[in-house]
Amino acid sequence: MTIQDQPVQDATVLPAPVQQAPAHDGDVMTVRGLSMSYGAGASFNPILAGLDLDTAAGEFVAIVGPSGVGKTTLLRCLSGLIRPQSGTITVSGDVIDGPHPDLAVVFQDYSRSLMPWMTTLENIAFPLQGKGMGKTERTAAAEKNLAAVGLAGQGHKYPWEMSGGMQQRVAIARALAYEAKVLLMDEPFASVDAQTRFDLEDLVLNLQQELGVTILLVTHDIDEALYLADKVVVIANKPASVVDVIETGFGDQRDQLETKADPRFAEARARIMHRLRKD
């Protein structure tokens, strides 16, 4: 389910967790004791309870968990689109209680997040109006980021004239152009074919390493999480919380074949699968 699909509902308050870890220096985003549920009374549905998460500046964090565990719900809370019942989310030291200029979101469904009546360049430039940038500056930023995702000179095309992979590149360029400190990505590669998915993964990995942007990616794909992230956070149970955190340690030079053939990759995958089976 994508973020924009979901209507916000009222919910009952869950108790705050007893213990909360202190935030660390250098964290750009911290989550403490996050609890979120949908519905009330007979339809009360607790999703997240007492969830803590730390994301350091420049870190690539992947959040994995079984289908329906609450990954998208977590991302909606982090992006300020819904307010949790309890707990605190901070970005750059600010408590999140709505959309924040340091956050940009890339959704799975590019066909719904790009505006079909605008050209690619206009789609990327549009949100920059909110930053008070003039037209020339907006267009220059859009062109620069279109080139960064490998689509230089394609700005005149409409989204519907492009393949799914190209459209998702445009959505990524739009998020980058916004120069948010933290990019929140909800299953961004789930709607494209396998080869395009690998290409987009490598593109995002390279951009992240070049630009030093902090990324929080939600995915149900364990291999994708291990390949891309510095840190994989496993969430499980109902209501869900963090059950494991794995520092991947594969370094900057990753390769779709070699990294995935590394024995440490198989070991980490087995650990996550075991965690998910157990919980």
Ligand SMILES: Nc1ncnc2c1ncn2[C@@H]1O[C@H](COP(=O)(O)OP(=O)(O)OP(=O)(O)O)[C@@H](O)[C@H]1O
């Ligand atoms: N707006 C909503 N109102 C009521 N229930 C909701 C809403 N959004 C999600 N849910 C429920 O919350 C639970 C968690 O959904 P969520 O989409 O966050 O899980 P997910 O881990 O992202 O799932 P998937 O991997 O299948 O996309 C599900 O049971 C879902 O039906």
